[in-house]
Amino acid sequence: MICLGAGAAVILALSGPDFTLDWSHSVTRDRWWERWRADAAGLAPVEARIAGPGAGIDLPPDAVLRDGVWHFTPHLPPRPEVTLAASGATGGAWRICARGECHALPEDRGPIRLWQAADCDQG
Template sequence: MMLCLATGTKVLAFAVSTFTLSWTHSVQRTEWWERWEVTEAGIRPVEARVTSSGAGMEAPEGAVEEADGWHYVPHLPPQHQVFLGASGATVGGWTLCAGDSCQVVGATAGAPLALWSDKDCSHPPETRP
């Protein structure tokens, strides 16, 4: 399976089994980080960290505080698609790291970015938020 990312009219494909997403909260200016798995059933978050809490950034029940923030395991089933907002009003975009490369996506206002898994990224999500 491939990780697929739609950025407007462009679709990028990554041959990876895991990837990470990180971003900075627009109000609290604190980092949120997630590690995801790419499966045939969809993409699924398997680990997450938030550096501090406040303004919607509260660590969930069961989170463990470590030197770099609150760590926890998200309890979500595989997602068929995930949309990332691109308002342009935040500190920056989303940092997507797949394999040995990282790139910032959604740093400027625009259509939502879409993530999904597919054998060749030829079947983008049909439903937009």
């Protein structure tokens, strides 16, 4: 199960190992999209698409421009948890999608933590 929390509260629990995240870059306002996978090693991004590089972010050498969007494979190891910045400055909330359902994540509750657990209330 993929668990999402803000502060001490669990705000969402998702079943299944695959999910996507998308958001607007806080400076350039370009939309970013990532597909993630959860397995025994942790959470890892496996695919990414962005309309353009953001402030302070360079595209990796394997990025390919297709239909006006850069596509690439992030080369990051799995992590036990991921923290999403929720600054309120992006003009659009983070959105997480899994199994055909999408959820806007709150921007006013501080950083959002993602992790996996059998029971999100125990994580």
